[in-house]
Structures are given as structure tokens and as C-alpha cells.
Amino acid sequence: MQPPSIHQLIRTRRTIKPAQMDARPIDRDQIQTLLEDANWAPTHGLTEPWRFTVFLGDARKRLAQMLAQTYREITPPGEFKQNKFDSFAVNPTLAPLVIAIGMKRQPSKKISEIDEIAAVACAVQNIHLSATALGLGGFWSSNPAACSDAMRNFVGLGEEDRVLGLFYVGYPATDWPAGTRQPIADKVRWETE
Numbered sequence: 001m002q003p004p005s006i007h008q009l010i011r012t013r014r015t016i017k018p019a020q021m022d023a024r025p026i027d028r029d030q031i032q033t034l035l036e037d038a039n040w041a042p043t044h045g046l047t048e049p050w051r052f053t054v055f056l057g058d059a060r061k062r063l064a065q066m067l068a069q070t071y072r073e074i075t076p077p078g079e080f081k082q083n084k085f086d087s088f089a090v091n092p093t094l095a096p097l098v099i100a101i102g103m104k105r106q107p108s109k110k111i112s113e114i115d116e117i118a119a120v121a122c123a124v125q126n127i128h129l130s131a132t133a134l135g136l137g138g139f140w141s142s143n144p145a146a147c148s149d150a151m152r153n154f155v156g157l158g159e160e161d162r163v164l165g166l167f168y169v170g171y172p173a174t175d176w177p178a179g180t181r182q183p184i185a186d187k188v189r190w191e192t193e
Contacts, residue, residue, distance in 0.1 A: 016137025018094035021170030041123035051102035
């Protein structure tokens with residue numbers, strides 16, 4: 001069987017949320033492959049700002065507790081939603097692998113923060129495409145609790161650094177979902193003269 005082309009991987013990549021994943025564990029070698037592929041993302045000034053914290057096993061329960069507690073602490077009482085709190089308390093336990101996505105700020109700040117964030121986003125896209133090649137689904141969650149100062153401290157990043165969310169990885173519990181996009185022609189303007 002021939003491996004899929006990069007074009008096929010890009011066009012079949014799908015967001016699969018933790019509730020849509022089954023409990024099969026992900027092999028350590030596969031996790032290492034995802035992380036190595038992330039490490040080859042483009043990076044302005046070769047700063048390589050991505051930092052990842054991998055949560056497996058019972059560590060996912062600690063993460064879930066931390067997320068739920070943080071949501072409760074940062075949400076004004078009038079905006080608190082019990083169903084959101086409940087999802088924070090369970091989602092990390094539904095995916096066999098959760099990766100906290102960090103951005104380590106260059107001390108000199110020579111490279112702009114937006115460039116560093118874009119580099120981390122490219123690294124996450126590499127993870128997602130690599131996961132797709134392995135038959136794994138992924139979901140990047142960038143909710144306020146996952147991107148909070150409390151999460152930054154939880155994963156051991158510094159004050160100038162940021163957490164850009166959590167990336168959930170797992171095997172789809174059902175068939176691979178189909179995807180759709182609006183025509184690219186609607187999103188491109190050509191300038192030729």
C-alpha cells in the first residue's frame with residue numbers, strides 16, 4: 001500500500017474531539033514521531049519556540065482537575081456554565097494523549113511574538129498532519145482555561161511565555177469524517193499588473 005501524498009493528508013485531516021475518540025492507547029514511538037515532526041516546523045530566526053508537555057495515563061486526570069478549577073476561578077459567576085465546567089473536568093480523560101502547546105519567548109524579543117506564535121501554529125499543524133498519516137484524529141482547544149496563566153504555570157513555562165491551548169490526540173471511535181470547504185476561488189484575489 002502506498003502512503004498518502006502530502007496533498008491527501010492535508011485534505012483528509014480532520015478535527016476529532018475527545019468525545020469522538022476511543023480509548024486505544026497510542027504507541028510511544030508514534031508520540032515521538034508526532035513530536036519530532038513538530039520540531040521541523042518553520043521558525044523565524046531559528047528560535048524554535050514550541051514547547052510541549054505530554055499528558056498520558058493518570059496525568060490526564062490531574063490536567064482535567066486543573067482545567068475545571070481554572071475555569072471556575074477565571075469565570076465570572078454570571079457567565080459560569082455547568083456543562084462547560086463538566087467538559088473541562090472530563091475531556092482530558094477521554095483522549096489517550098493530550099499535549100499542552102507552549103510558546104517559549106526569546107529573551108531578547110528580537111523575533112516578534114506573532115512570528116513565534118505562527119511558528120508554534122506551524123508545529124501544531126505538523127502534529128495534526130503526522131497524526132492523520134498514522135490514522136489518529138486531533139483537536140486543538142484554545143479555550144481561556146487552557147490558555148491561562150494558571151496553565152502556563154502548571155506546565156512550567158516562564159512569565160514571558162504563553163500556552164496556546166491543548167492538542168488532544170486519539171483514534172476515531174467511528175469512521176473517518178468527511179470534510180468540506182468553500183471554493184478557494186472565493187478566498188483569493190489575483191493581482192497581475
